[in-house]
Amino acid sequence: MTKMPKPLSHSGRAMGCSSSPHNPSSSSHLSFFLLLFMSLSLFCPCNGQNSLSQGQVLRDGETLVSSMGTFELGFFSPGNSTLRFVGIWYRDISVESVVWVANRENPLSDKNGVLTIGSNGSLVILDGSNSSVWSSSNSSSSSSQFTNSTAILMDTGNLILYPTEDTNDSSGSLWQSLQHPTDTYLPSMRVRVNSAMGENRAFTSWKSDSDPSRGNYSMGVDPRGTPQIVIWEGSIRRWRSGHWNGLIFLGVPNMTANYLYGFRLSSVESDGSTYFTYTPLNTSDLLRFRISWEGREEMLRWDATGNEWTILQSEPVNECEKYNWCGDFGICNIKKSPNICSCMDGFTPKYAEEWKKGNWTGGCVRKTELGCGKNTSSSLEEGGGDGFLEIEGVKLPDFADIGSAKNANDCEANCLNNCSCYAFSYLSTVGCFVWSGDLIDVQHFESGGRTLFVRVAGSELASRKISTILIIVLVVIGSFLFCVSLWLLWRFKEDVKACSILCCGSRKNELPLFDISNSITEPSSELSGQYDLEAKQVNGPDLPLFNFNAVATATNNFSEQNKLGQGGFGPVYKGKLPGGQEIAVKRLSRKSGQGLEEFKNELVLIAKLQHRNLVRLLGYCIKGEEKMLIYEYMPNRSLDKFLFTDQSKQNQLDWRKRFQIIEGVARGLLYLHRDSRLRIIHRDLKASNILLDEEMNPKISDFGMARIFGGNQDEANTTRVVGTYGYMSPEYAMEGLFSIKSDVYSFGVLLLEIVSGRRNIGFRSPEQSNLIGQAWQLWNEGKVMELVDPSIASSCLRDEVKRCIHVGMLCVQDSAAQRPTMSSVILLLESEAASLPLPRQPTFTSKRSDIDSDHYFDENDVNVSLNNASITRVVGR
Ligand SMILES: *[C@@H]1O[C@H](CO)[C@@H](O)[C@H](O)[C@H]1NC(C)=O
Numbered sequence: 001m002t003k004m005p006k007p008l009s010h011s012g013r014a015m016g017c018s019s020s021p022h023n024p025s026s027s028s029h030l031s032f033f034l035l036l037f038m039s040l041s042l043f044c045p046c047n048g049q050n051s052l053s054q055g056q057v058l059r060d061g062e063t064l065v066s067s068m069g070t071f072e073l074g075f076f077s078p079g080n081s082t083l084r085f086v087g088i089w090y091r092d093i094s095v096e097s098v099v100w101v102a103n104r105e106n107p108l109s110d111k112n113g114v115l116t117i118g119s120n121g122s123l124v125i126l127d128g129s130n131s132s133v134w135s136s137s138n139s140s141s142s143s144s145q146f147t148n149s150t151a152i153l154m155d156t157g158n159l160i161l162y163p164t165e166d167t168n169d170s171s172g173s174l175w176q177s178l179q180h181p182t183d184t185y186l187p188s189m190r191v192r193v194n195s196a197m198g199e200n201r202a203f204t205s206w207k208s209d210s211d212p213s214r215g216n217y218s219m220g221v222d223p224r225g226t227p228q229i230v231i232w233e234g235s236i237r238r239w240r241s242g243h244w245n246g247l248i249f250l251g252v253p254n255m256t257a258n259y260l261y262g263f264r265l266s267s268v269e270s271d272g273s274t275y276f277t278y279t280p281l282n283t284s285d286l287l288r289f290r291i292s293w294e295g296r297e298e299m300l301r302w303d304a305t306g307n308e309w310t311i312l313q314s315e316p317v318n319e320c321e322k323y324n325w326c327g328d329f330g331i332c333n334i335k336k337s338p339n340i341c342s343c344m345d346g347f348t349p350k351y352a353e354e355w356k357k358g359n360w361t362g363g364c365v366r367k368t369e370l371g372c373g374k375n376t377s378s379s380l381e382e383g384g385g386d387g388f389l390e391i392e393g394v395k396l397p398d399f400a401d402i403g404s405a406k407n408a409n410d411c412e413a414n415c416l417n418n419c420s421c422y423a424f425s426y427l428s429t430v431g432c433f434v435w436s437g438d439l440i441d442v443q444h445f446e447s448g449g450r451t452l453f454v455r456v457a458g459s460e461l462a463s464r465k466i467s468t469i470l471i472i473v474l475v476v477i478g479s480f481l482f483c484v485s486l487w488l489l490w491r492f493k494e495d496v497k498a499c500s501i502l503c504c505g506s507r508k509n510e511l512p513l514f515d516i517s518n519s520i521t522e523p524s525s526e527l528s529g530q531y532d533l534e535a536k537q538v539n540g541p542d543l544p545l546f547n548f549n550a551v552a553t554a555t556n557n558f559s560e561q562n563k564l565g566q567g568g569f570g571p572v573y574k575g576k577l578p579g580g581q582e583i584a585v586k587r588l589s590r591k592s593g594q595g596l597e598e599f600k601n602e603l604v605l606i607a608k609l610q611h612r613n614l615v616r617l618l619g620y621c622i623k624g625e626e627k628m629l630i631y632e633y634m635p636n637r638s639l640d641k642f643l644f645t646d647q648s649k650q651n652q653l654d655w656r657k658r659f660q661i662i663e664g665v666a667r668g669l670l671y672l673h674r675d676s677r678l679r680i681i682h683r684d685l686k687a688s689n690i691l692l693d694e695e696m697n698p699k700i701s702d703f704g705m706a707r708i709f710g711g712n713q714d715e716a717n718t719t720r721v722v723g724t725y726g727y728m729s730p731e732y733a734m735e736g737l738f739s740i741k742s743d744v745y746s747f748g749v750l751l752l753e754i755v756s757g758r759r760n761i762g763f764r765s766p767e768q769s770n771l772i773g774q775a776w777q778l779w780n781e782g783k784v785m786e787l788v789d790p791s792i793a794s795s796c797l798r799d800e801v802k803r804c805i806h807v808g809m810l811c812v813q814d815s816a817a818q819r820p821t822m823s824s825v826i827l828l829l830e831s832e833a834a835s836l837p838l839p840r841q842p843t844f845t846s847k848r849s850d851i852d853s854d855h856y857f858d859e860n861d862v863n864v865s866l867n868n869a870s871i872t873r874v875v876g877r
């Protein structure tokens with residue numbers, strides 16, 4: 001590795017930018033200046049100049065140093081090469097890390113080169129015979145003469161050329177190195193995304209470690225559909241990040257938020273173009289992306305203690321990540337190694353022999369031609385009788401178009417009616433993705449994938465149904481045999497209880513696989529018809545049915561010590577299965593008449609929901625009057641315990657955690673409102689219904705009151721108002737009207753509670769009776785930071801907190817129409833640049849007194865406890 005020249009180091013001429021440009025060859029002057037600079041350097045070790053003025057000359061061996069000393073510019077030889085290049089590298093780290101090269105195609109063969117500003121005002125590199133090998137502008141026609149141009153090396157690694165000596169006005173720059181990147185994407189650099197201008201291959205790899213000239217690989221943005229990061233080899237795609245949904249790239253499974261690995265990625269709008277940019281969360285981190293000469297995208301962070309660059313992320317990591325590894329209509333799943341490729345349902349390998357040998361490049365073809373467009377009887381049907389098969393958890397195919405559709409149903413219908421539409425996928429933040437060609441580069445993810453609907457001929461759908469039925473029949477027979485053997489086992493062993501517990505416990509990790517739950521029945525003789533009946537009543541979701549005795553044993557016979565709390569419909573117990581897995585058991589109280597209704601509701605709902613921010617249902621249990629829901633256990637219990645109890649608990653939630661909780665809840669809610677195929681309104685969002693796992697990730701729980709909405713339904717009216725004081729929106733509390741916007745209201749209240757660490761009601765300040773009122777008042781007085789929980793005052797980011805409160809205020813506006821949707825909430829929360837609309841004053845306060853004096857209120861139908869428990873009341877109309 002070649003040593004980087006350091007300013008003021010051994011080399012006699014390394015003296016920062018020469019300050020005697022008019023007499024560079026005078027050796028007596030030189031030694032005089034050398035002495036001068038060396039003595040100066042004793043007092044100021046950071047004494048490299050950061051700018052080069054017109055007329056000054058930077059020789060090989062001399063360097064410019066940015067003002068804080070992060071970056072250095074000068075001549076260097078990469079790797080084993082002896083050729084000389086002008087580049088920019090990190091100054092204070094021991095590993096050669098060049099981030100930009102000027103003359104990558106035209107190296108100098110000796111050390112006689114200089115960097116200077118030519119008479120026409122451009123930066124130029126001249127070789128020993130004064131001929132130009134590189135210039136910052138390649139048009140020689142420009143007549144404008146800038147006689148005072150100045151180049152300045154910034155601490156962002158940007159070399160900026162200004163037309164005058166005034167280097168304060170960045171808009172007036174003539175040229176910037178960050179706008180002409182080589183292989184490295186530095187923080188604060190902006191990568192243009194402009195669909196009209198097509199692909200932007202901003203970065204080109206080096207040829208090798210020792211040769212910075214243009215290599216075979218490039219990296220940049222493809223704006224089609226929504227932007228994606230792509231790596232090309234020549235013009236062939238080698239990797240892509242998947243589509244940008246406004247926050248993340250959908251094809252990078254580790255990217256669960258727009259900040260990860262210590263940086264935050266965002267898109268900004270400017271002069272009609274969108275740009276990607278990223279910033280380190282910790283400003284002292286050195287971060288960079290680059291396209292390596294071997295064609296890999298790498299995200300690097302400098303590890304000062306280990307003295308090396310840590311590779312945080314590198315793509316492609318495996319064969320499945322490689323572009324279209326399984327060919328068209330194939331799906332790659334790395335977990336199935338070595339047979340990682342399979343065809344989509346309804347498709348078969350194009351070259352069966354090659355496919356078997358593991359040569360998947362041929363891809364797959366349809367088993368049955370589509371009905372659409374064919375001149376057959378079926379073509380009279382809508383969409384030619386075609387239908388869609390669902391593929392879950394995938395990286396969506398390349399070359400998507402954004403169709404116009406208001407919701408998932410529209411999206412499906414539009415695709416069905418268009419014979420050239422081969423697949424669709426509806427994403428709430430983006431809309432309706434449609435594909436009208438072969439489905440290319442589809443990969444299966446363990447988590448974080450999206451759902452793709454692939455068009456197949458109607459007959460494929462039918463045959464698939466038949467095979468599903470076959471499987472079900474087989475499973476039923478299998479379960480029957482299993483049941484019989486269980487029964488035999490029971491006949492010969494007394495220890496049935498343990499066995500049945502084992503059965504419940506053993507399937508804890510993989511559900512819903514298939515429904516053998518009906519076979520895990522009670523071994524008692526009164527294996528009742530009633531029992532079966534009830535199981536059917538709840539529509540038997542694909543979830544394990546737990547044995548009552550097993551649950552009783554797990555919860556220590558529902559002992560007081562195991563009781564976690566009291567929910568709206570009954571107590572919740574902690575339990576432990578024989579396998580060691582901890583569970584939470586919600587036992588519906590026998591008295592509550594509504595119980596079965598809510599029970600069915602919750603069961604059917606949650607069984608279909610899968611989201612990181614929703615609590616996971618493990619199974620259920622029904623025996624006679626007893627109805628129970630078995631959930632994963634959340635060691636950190638609920639959010640209200642942290643927010644509202646004591647100082648020490650509050651301290652455990654610093655601002656970052658709180659913000660993550662806010663974002664998590666927002667995502668969970670967005671999933672309920674838009675992303676899940678059902679449209680669900682929770683109706684009882686509150687701090688005590690937000691559970692926290694061991695890493696303090698929030699999970700929304702308690703769907704007992706949730707309602708499913710039809711695709712086009714926006715609002716409903718109920719005569720039974722359920723919810724919790726303080727979280728109910730005005731239109732819901734007063735008129736029984738609910739919509740997704742009533743959940744948004746509850747979210748707004750929750751958000752303000754998380755920021756302030758105080759309950760909306762039950763909180764009293766001298767002037768205002770509730771938190772919303774106080775928030776509004778402080779907001780108006782410009783003292784909004786006074787609302788912030790004192791225990792996070794030190795850890796919080798002021799701007800982020802302010803934005804949160806602002807969003808909270810928007811969510812609790814009286815008018816449902818003016819409240820943002822959850823997708824806007826997420827965008828507003830996470831984009832620093834977005835300008836927020838001004839909130840209107842919230843006047844409604846769902847104080848206890850308001851509701852009590854409400855004449856609709858029927859005392860007899862209420863189970864009320866202030867603040868915490870949910871209420872149910874009947875509105876007589
Ligand atoms: C430099 O050359 C040595 C020996 O030929 C080789 O081992 C090393 O990998 C080379 N380094 C680079 C960066 O090319």
Ligand SMILES: *[C@@H]1O[C@H](CO)[C@@H](O)[C@H](O)[C@H]1NC(C)=O
Binds near residue numbers: 128129130
């Ligand atoms: C290059 O230009 C400089 C200044 O303009 C001059 O002093 C020097 O002699 C020139 N060198 C050659 C080889 O022409």
Ligand SMILES: *[C@@H]1O[C@H](CO)[C@@H](O)[C@H](O)[C@H]1NC(C)=O
Binds near residue numbers: 136137138139
């Ligand atoms: C150099 O010239 C080419 C072709 O004329 C042009 O596309 C390119 O933008 C120019 N580069 C610069 C730095 O002006």
Ligand SMILES: *[C@@H]1O[C@H](CO)[C@@H](O)[C@H](O)[C@H]1NC(C)=O
Binds near residue numbers: 122134139142
């Ligand atoms: C400026 O001069 C350099 C070399 O002297 C030349 O390569 C470049 O094209 C010129 N640029 C303009 C804008 O005239």
Ligand SMILES: *[C@@H]1O[C@H](CO)[C@@H](O)[C@H](O)[C@H]1NC(C)=O
Binds near residue numbers: 146147148164165
């Ligand atoms: C260049 O700078 C000098 C002194 O700073 C000033 O007198 C002169 O007008 C400037 N020339 C131009 C073209 O800006």
Ligand SMILES: *[C@@H]1O[C@H](CO)[C@@H](O)[C@H](O)[C@H]1NC(C)=O
Binds near residue numbers: 168
């Ligand atoms: C440039 O900005 C610095 C500080 O921001 C200021 O001190 C200086 O006067 C400015 N220079 C000009 C020419 O405006």
Ligand SMILES: *[C@@H]1O[C@H](CO)[C@@H](O)[C@H](O)[C@H]1NC(C)=O
Binds near residue numbers: 293
């Ligand atoms: C780049 O492409 C050339 C020609 O196809 C090939 O010889 C060379 O090995 C490639 N380099 C890399 C790093 O892949």
Ligand SMILES: *[C@@H]1O[C@H](CO)[C@@H](O)[C@H](O)[C@H]1NC(C)=O
Binds near residue numbers: 282283284
């Ligand atoms: C930022 O990073 C530095 C060095 O790694 C570390 O000392 C500092 O604590 C970090 N700051 C924050 C806020 O994490």
Ligand SMILES: *[C@@H]1O[C@H](CO)[C@@H](O)[C@H](O)[C@H]1NC(C)=O
Binds near residue numbers: 253312313314317
């Ligand atoms: C994602 O993260 C896991 C563990 O954090 C790591 O093993 C894996 O390589 C990462 N995947 C990618 C594509 O970076």
Ligand SMILES: *[C@@H]1O[C@H](CO)[C@@H](O)[C@H](O)[C@H]1NC(C)=O
Binds near residue numbers: 351359361
């Ligand atoms: C793989 O299959 C394709 C398509 O049949 C064929 O063209 C190609 O030669 C095969 N490659 C190898 C390495 O066998």
